[in-house]
Amino acid sequence: MMGDNPALPVMPDRPTLADFFRLRLAQDRFTALHLIHSARRARDLDLGDTVVTACLLHDIAVGGLLRSHHGHWGAQLVAPYVSEEIAWAIRQHEILRFFPDPAVGYDYPDAYNAFFGPDYRPPGHVRRAYRDVRAHRWYMTARLITLNDVYTFDFDPAEEIDISEFEDTLGRCFRQPREGLGFDGSPVAHMWRTMIWPNNFL
Template identity: 50%
Template sequence: MARELEAGFEHVPIRSTIYRSGAEDPTTFTHDFDKLVASGNLGLMGPDPRLSEMPEKPTLIDFFKQRMCNTQHLMQSARLALNNGYGEKVAFACLVHDISVTSFISGDHGYWGRQLLEPYVDEEVAWAVEAHQYIRFYPDEEMGYEYPEAYIKYFGEDFVPEPYIREAYERARNHKWYRTGRYITMNDVYAFDPNVRKLEIEEFTDLIGRHFRQPDEGLGFDHSPSAHMWRTIMWPTRAL
């Protein structure tokens, strides 16, 4: 928080504990809000001035353009699914499968992604977004899915998923929408091509319009079970 104070912010942005945990031991540091109280400064309770201002009624496309990183991977994945003939529902699921990673949090991103999306998408899409997190670690010879060599590079040859991941996979294996989740994995790890032309989210406007129920009030303001998550992405440094 010291840098923000030195920068002369009228209202000081506050980092949540999880932002700092890992780089620092949370049991040993003082929360930014406590530092704020001690300093006598005012805390930020709205938009962070370092970020672009969101529209009054933000849409999914607005979040893609203003609050998400690495969106090329998502768009490449969706385009790959369309080119491979998997249909619009799978393509849309691919477009949002890593939405938690790109906008919110990486760990358990399938679960977080499902919660973000569930009020606005088909139930099958929400389920598949969660399921891709755990079924990606297990090959499926019948469907032509091998354990990705990239995962050996990313996680090491000795990596073994946690037991809860294995248990979730076993449950998913017999689920009626298993194939949809598997299709995401089949169009996922292969969608990191730096040589593909840069895609624009507007190219997927019609796909989003047909498969995402945009709330009239704007994402974050519709009082859905995940509205608070969208507000957190929009205003990530509010004091409370």
């Protein structure tokens, strides 16, 4: 098919979320393994299906599409297939990363001092968004993503990328379209198709 990248594995006709993890997100091994370990940590802490699923998907846009505003892009990508709470939490976790919450043991990440500098102050729109997020009824869902986000970077990069251990959770929390992701006519189908054929020029 025109635009197929021979360096990328061919996707099945009706791709599932697991197919995207194995055949597309795996191209960015760091992000894919980070998502798996984040979800695993949330599961081990018995935080429930909603948080585990949100952790598994929170950086999906980084591995698949976009880095800047990745929470917003990721939430949009999965919104037709998950609960409103999961999509909202994924969208807001990028805001909460910059703001400590000592009550739950979340400190400002040391890595951010290296990334942005010790005197960095988030832009005004981020600070304003934080005030709204902090007062929201699902604040803790988004906060738990950040809590399970920062501490999940210590893993073997040769580890197999396999989300089968989350099959039951995803069965309860992710509505896999019968036609396959990218072919169900949803408002975000084009985003999934972009990941299938990232080099199509039309």
